[in-house]
Amino acid sequence: MSKHLTKRAEDYSKWYNELIVKADMAENSAVRGCMVIKPYGFAIWEKMQAELDRMFKETGHQNAYFPLFVPKSLFEAEEKNAEGFAKECAVVTHYRLQNDPDNEGKLRVDPEAKLEEELVVRPTSEAIIWNTYKGWIQSHRDLPLLINQWANVVRWEMRTRLFLRTAEFLWQEGHTAHATKEEAVAEAKQMQEVYATFAEQFMAMPVVRGAKSESERFAGADDTLTIEALMQDGKALQAGTSHFLGQNFAKAFDVKYTSREGKQEYVWATSWGVSTRLIGGLIMTHSDDAGLVLPPKLAPIQVVIVPIYKGEDQLNAIFDKVEPIIKELKSKGISVKFDDRDTMRPGAKFAEYELKGVPVRVAMGKRDLENGTVEVARRDTFEKQTINQDGLVEFVEKLLNEIQENLFTKALNYRNDHITEVDTFDEFKDVIKNKGGFVSAHWDGTIETEDKIKELTKATIRCIPNDAKEEEGKCVFTGGPSSKRVLFAKAY
Amino acid sequence: MSKHLTKRAEDYSKWYNELIVKADMAENSAVRGCMVIKPYGFAIWEKMQAELDRMFKETGHQNAYFPLFVPKSLFEAEEKNAEGFAKECAVVTHYRLQNDPDNEGKLRVDPEAKLEEELVVRPTSEAIIWNTYKGWIQSHRDLPLLINQWANVVRWEMRTRLFLRTAEFLWQEGHTAHATKEEAVAEAKQMQEVYATFAEQFMAMPVVRGAKSESERFAGADDTLTIEALMQDGKALQAGTSHFLGQNFAKAFDVKYTSREGKQEYVWATSWGVSTRLIGGLIMTHSDDAGLVLPPKLAPIQVVIVPIYKGEDQLNAIFDKVEPIIKELKSKGISVKFDDRDTMRPGAKFAEYELKGVPVRVAMGKRDLENGTVEVARRDTFEKQTINQDGLVEFVEKLLNEIQENLFTKALNYRNDHITEVDTFDEFKDVIKNKGGFVSAHWDGTIETEDKIKELTKATIRCIPNDAKEEEGKCVFTGGPSSKRVLFAKAY
Numbered sequence: 001m002s003k004h005l006t007k008r009a010e011d012y013s014k015w016y017n018e019l020i021v022k023a024d025m026a027e028n029s030a031v032r033g034c035m036v037i038k039p040y041g042f043a044i045w046e047k048m049q050a051e052l053d054r055m056f057k058e059t060g061h062q063n064a065y066f067p068l069f070v071p072k073s074l075f076e077a078e079e080k081n082a083e084g085f086a087k088e089c090a091v092v093t094h095y096r097l098q099n100d101p102d103n104e105g106k107l108r109v110d111p112e113a114k115l116e117e118e119l120v121v122r123p124t125s126e127a128i129i130w131n132t133y134k135g136w137i138q139s140h141r142d143l144p145l146l147i148n149q150w151a152n153v154v155r156w157e158m159r160t161r162l163f164l165r166t167a168e169f170l171w172q173e174g175h176t177a178h179a180t181k182e183e184a185v186a187e188a189k190q191m192q193e194v195y196a197t198f199a200e201q202f203m204a205m206p207v208v209r210g211a212k213s214e215s216e217r218f219a220g221a222d223d224t225l226t227i228e229a230l231m232q233d234g235k236a237l238q239a240g241t242s243h244f245l246g247q248n249f250a251k252a253f254d255v256k257y258t259s260r261e262g263k264q265e266y267v268w269a270t271s272w273g274v275s276t277r278l279i280g281g282l283i284m285t286h287s288d289d290a291g292l293v294l295p296p297k298l299a300p301i302q303v304v305i306v307p308i309y310k311g312e313d314q315l316n317a318i319f320d321k322v323e324p325i326i327k328e329l330k331s332k333g334i335s336v337k338f339d340d341r342d343t344m345r346p347g348a349k350f351a352e353y354e355l356k357g358v359p360v361r362v363a364m365g366k367r368d369l370e371n372g373t374v375e376v377a378r379r380d381t382f383e384k385q386t387i388n389q390d391g392l393v394e395f396v397e398k399l400l401n402e403i404q405e406n407l408f409t410k411a412l413n414y415r416n417d418h419i420t421e422v423d424t425f426d427e428f429k430d431v432i433k434n435k436g437g438f439v440s441a442h443w444d445g446t447i448e449t450e451d452k453i454k455e456l457t458k459a460t461i462r463c464i465p466n467d468a469k470e471e472e473g474k475c476v477f478t479g480g481p482s483s484k485r486v487l488f489a490k491a492y
Numbered sequence: 493m494s495k496h497l498t499k500r501a502e503d504y505s506k507w508y509n510e511l512i513v514k515a516d517m518a519e520n521s522a523v524r525g526c527m528v529i530k531p532y533g534f535a536i537w538e539k540m541q542a543e544l545d546r547m548f549k550e551t552g553h554q555n556a557y558f559p560l561f562v563p564k565s566l567f568e569a570e571e572k573n574a575e576g577f578a579k580e581c582a583v584v585t586h587y588r589l590q591n592d593p594d595n596e597g598k599l600r601v602d603p604e605a606k607l608e609e610e611l612v613v614r615p616t617s618e619a620i621i622w623n624t625y626k627g628w629i630q631s632h633r634d635l636p637l638l639i640n641q642w643a644n645v646v647r648w649e650m651r652t653r654l655f656l657r658t659a660e661f662l663w664q665e666g667h668t669a670h671a672t673k674e675e676a677v678a679e680a681k682q683m684q685e686v687y688a689t690f691a692e693q694f695m696a697m698p699v700v701r702g703a704k705s706e707s708e709r710f711a712g713a714d715d716t717l718t719i720e721a722l723m724q725d726g727k728a729l730q731a732g733t734s735h736f737l738g739q740n741f742a743k744a745f746d747v748k749y750t751s752r753e754g755k756q757e758y759v760w761a762t763s764w765g766v767s768t769r770l771i772g773g774l775i776m777t778h779s780d781d782a783g784l785v786l787p788p789k790l791a792p793i794q795v796v797i798v799p800i801y802k803g804e805d806q807l808n809a810i811f812d813k814v815e816p817i818i819k820e821l822k823s824k825g826i827s828v829k830f831d832d833r834d835t836m837r838p839g840a841k842f843a844e845y846e847l848k849g850v851p852v853r854v855a856m857g858k859r860d861l862e863n864g865t866v867e868v869a870r871r872d873t874f875e876k877q878t879i880n881q882d883g884l885v886e887f888v889e890k891l892l893n894e895i896q897e898n899l900f901t902k903a904l905n906y907r908n909d910h911i912t913e914v915d916t917f918d919e920f921k922d923v924i925k926n927k928g929g930f931v932s933a934h935w936d937g938t939i940e941t942e943d944k945i946k947e948l949t950k951a952t953i954r955c956i957p958n959d960a961k962e963e964e965g966k967c968v969f970t971g972g973p974s975s976k977r978v979l980f981a982k983a984y
Binding site for chain 2: 132
């Protein structure tokens with residue numbers, strides 16, 4: 001493959017796809033719409049998982065595991081949910097292959113091994129989980145039930161894209177049951193805030209916290225809370241959702257509890273999830289024409305040390321200096337790689353680590369050995385500095401924090417510069433077409449208007465922000481009354 | 493459900509199933525042969541995963557993720573492997589459901605949405621992974637390739653049993669590629685040793701390291717290394733396998749590399765896996781008629797503290813004493829639960845934690861408050877001791893180590909008492925029938941003899957132990973020449 005990476009300004013979409021492959025994060029597989037997540041990409045997912053899992057446990061949740069398959073009949077129980085997912089699911093109909101008698105060496109489905117009831121590969125697990133919860137919940141003492149699952153799910157998407165939209169993806173799905181509506185609403189809000197905190201503090205990706213309009217809601221939810229991020233190309237990305245499910249699944253699966261007062265009541269539910277899609281968001285928030293840019297808190301390699309040497313003796317002399325530094329960095333929980341490969345020149349190594357988004361690069365050559373110095377380069381700004389070896393560990397520690405903050409600030413400024421208030425539909429179209437980003441506008445609250453705007457501009461309502469001010473206004477499209485601005489954008 | 497747990501001597505199999513359900517580890521689901529792993533069971537799996545993952549990374553492996561589905565044609569590429577798995581796999585044939593026009597509210601497969609090529613839900617991932625490796629391996633510099641995947645797999649087993657044999661299960665599968673046969677053989681051995689170390693040091697479950705006979709080998713392997721454990725009922729359990737795959741998959745998928753000498757060579761391969769089956773082994777190695785017994789290193793809760801009190805004041809006084817102790821235990825990485833539920837009597841709590849296998853129980857009552865003491869009970873021996881509160885943390889720390897060792901020693905003694913050398917087939921049958929455990933016997937090395945012995949006794953060759961001595965002998969069944977004893981047993 002050519003080393004050249006397409007520039008973002010040339011073709012953003014091509015840049016994105018090339019970057020993922022060149023940075024060794026993922027690739028398309030032999031299975032339509034399914035990707036292979038390569039070790040470097042998976043290491044980022046593992047870091048995300050570790051932080052999210054810690055946050056889920058700190059908020060009282062436990063992990064469990066439910067079956068991959070959902071019998072068709074369970075899938076039918078919640079009508080809206082079934083409608084939302086039936087159109088795009090993988091269906092298991094048989095449980096055996098056999099040698100094809102007409103075609104030596106080939107296999108075919110054994111027609112005798114047809115399942116009595118088809119099994120759907122889970123597109124999401126509400127149905128199988130609520131069918132299970134029925135057996136777990138009898139009394140108010142069994143509530144709240146706070147469970148999370150890390151799993152793979154399958155949605156038969158027609159247009160797929162690495163990380164952003166794949167037929168199979170990895171995610172976590174929380175499924176909770178509560179005695180009261182208030183508790184369930186509070187849980188859904190809490191998990192939206194957990195996601196927002198993770199996005200901002202770890203991914204350095206600012207998000208807008210808001211609620212979905214009715215037509216953008218999860219099938220089967222009474223309310224869908226979302227965190228919406230803005231990518232560099234001006235398109236929005238739904239980065240995580242947290243649903244208040246009301247009593248819809250409890251009623252569909254007949255899950256009741258005996259209250260303290262001895263009454264039988266349906267329970268209240270939430271579900272919430274984020275997926276490997278976050279990696280797509282991470283890429284499109286920070287990366288540049290030289291390749292990936294990773295926030296230090298999620299970088300698999302935080303610091304790379306490249307020796308610049310001629311011959312074994314110089315390499316050994318450099319290693320003697322570097323070894324205690326590596327040890328000290330590691331003891332502080334900083335991941336370091338020492339790259340002494342002799343099959344590659346330093347310049348090529350520098351380019352590789354730029355492509356892979358390693359936040360800090362340290363180079364040490366002959367002159368550094370003489371002077372007791374090293375050269376430190378940061379990935380986010382490409383700035384280089386020569387510093388004393390003595391202070392390197394402290395310098396790097398501080399620099400990693402600085403890079404983390406800088407990435408967030410930069411992304412936040414870009415995002416804030418791309419929330420444009422408009423009051424006319426001409427302005428609306430102009431901003432969507434020429435500037436991109438979020439358009440903050442009044443909307444009359446009807447699905448018809450939403451659909452019409454989408455048809456004309458491809459922009460959808462991303463969310464009704466949690467912090468939207470009450471203000472009297474007129475719908476940007478119909479002129480009908482509105483009390484709040486909502487955010488529109490084109491979206492991934 | 494009744495609180496009564498069937499005794500092992502009454503019905504071992506019933507005891508096993510009841511224990512899992514009563515200890516809240518897992519249950520059968522609405523999907524035939526698939527289980528739900530409940531939070532308490534899943535927490536044990538998470539502890540296992542964390543240790544194994546650390547060991548894999550320490551030996552140079554990285555995690556990645558490959559698709560759930562294997563196109564039928566890839567599945568056909570390695571003939572033996574295909575034959576081994578085709579008989580028991582879930583097959584996806586369609587990608588959409590639709591409303592059933594003949595049956596309102598019901599869904600049916602959309603006949604228009606038939607896949608051109610059927611997809612098999614992975615029973616194991618050699619085929620999809622080797623098809624991918626073809627694109628990753630060109631030069632000797634790309635080797636070795638050391639990759640592991642944590643995933644769910646599906647095998648359409650007819651007789652299933654919680655943890656031991658389920659249609660869907662969770663596992664890890666390592667898949668490595670090497671330049672030479674020697675390296676691949678060494679890798680397979682290394683991973684067998686990693687599994688053995690994990691089983692013995694964390695699960696406190698002694699294992700025999702050995703190789704499988706040809707007929708018990710993994711389909712597609714040249715050699716299958718195994719770790720075999722012995723359960724309390726005298727049956728063996730294959731707890732983990734590590735396969736030397738030769739060049740079988742490299743040839744099937746045409747994976748070659750350019751050697752240092754510039755020649756094109758097929759690569760050499762291994763694969764290795766352990767699964768949630770280990771939890772079944774853990775249960776059947778240590779547990780007793782009172783319930784689960786967990787080795788401290790894998791127990792989700794290592795210490796439970798139960799206050800015995802009347803009224804708020806006493807509870808508060810106990811909590812004041814206990815709080816700094818909990819803090820200190822936690823700071824040492826020991827997981828502690830303080831159970832002050834007022835809906836349950838202390839005796840019922842004691843029984844619950846016995847059932848759940850919590851290694852150490854600490855009780856503190858009014859008299860303890862006056863005397864500055866606590867009562868400490870260990871789960872493995874039921875021994876109780878009253879000790880001073882001052883020394884509790886050190887005492888518990890030591891006790892956890894002692895319990896871990898004691899469980900291993902007990903299991904090792906049982907296992908060693910159940911390896912019986914026999915030299916006649918009458919003895920063989922007698923031991924298999926009446927004593928159980930491993931029978932160490934000479935075998936003439938033929939599949940015919942192995943099959944015949946299995947037919948007559950239900951015992952199979954579990955392994956040819958790595959440390960089997962060379963000795964001249966006669967096959968216990970045919971009298972044919974043999975140079976080593978092998979281990980037979982009935983197995984799960």
